[in-house]
Amino acid sequence: MKRHAPATARNSAPIADVLAGELPERGTVLELASGSGEHAVFFARRFANLRWQPSDPDPGARASIAAWRDADGPANLLAPIAVDAAAPQWPIAEADAVVCINMIHISPWAATEGLFAGAAGLLAHGAPLIVYGPFLEADIETAPSNIAFDVSLRGRDAAWGLRDRAAVDRVAADAGFTPGARYAMPANNLTLVYRRS
Template identity: 65%
Template sequence: MPADGGEADKRHAPATLRNRDAIAAVLADWLPAAGTVIEVASGSGEHVIHFAAAFPHLDWQPSDPDPAGLASIVAWRADAWLANVAPPIALDASASDWPVDRADAVLCINMIHISPWEATLGLFAGAARLLASGAPLILYGPYTEPDVPTAASNLDFDANLRARDPAWGLRDTDRVKSVARDAGLAFAERRAMPANNLMLLFRRT
């Protein structure tokens, strides 16, 4: 992992500016009052910086499996000067061993549909290892839902993802909930979000 990240290392995800405030509004209801939040697949790092500023009572641990993503997080963190954002760690959600051993909440934004299914399995297994009873795993992104018509834009997005990589694609919420149950996490709440996205809350049983 790079120790320093400069301006040239910063990645920009335009969707972050559009969705970060809506996500933060839900996080205000779902995050614990104190403790450490591990963000899995932090990407550019823009989300974690925004949330750390919005929730200064929490400590934030960004992570990503991509060296370029880690460099971007380092660069954004260096600019933000936020004491509650830890240096990012290299973390592959699908791995059976994560470089952390506990968390008070786990957050994962826009990973499940752009990663192999093994990453989703690993995400729930890892969250189950880290979280105490009642602690939250929070997901954000596009999904398909039984008995709920899928927006045309999401169908197009799903087709585009699968054309890019057959292992990618929008996941069915019932299948995700089944994985959660098997891992020891109970589905707690669903929130509809702008642009046909969802936030899903699971809690460690």
């Protein structure tokens, strides 16, 4: 029932270090595209004052999240819910932060548009939407490994692929978000922080 994503063990601590400076001290964090659930367990343990709400549109992923939660989850880790980022309505009324890890490049562009539109309906002024993954940036040379990864993704699904950061910024602005911090992460990834205007 439990799924295991090898990259999770490598990137959980670096991402958590960034989140520590960007998340509110208390409240509810909605994690979109929680995948295996390993990040959710790690972050809920690290941020004990926050309620961590994992979600995923895939029933198998939600089953894995639930299995990790039952086996290792702290009390502040909530049961997973079904959220499709591209859907016009999400089954959650409010959140104090939204976190989205490794979804934007492994989903259609409509999911990115929906991510910002949906988060805009949940978050108060100044609240963060934090995304992590590989991005293309016009003024920074793309690592060969990311170029190869992009080719691989598009070979698997033509709707997938690394996204141009400027295009993501435009979608964010249209939804009422202001770009904030940019963190360079291991393995040529970025953490980007957007704040609700």
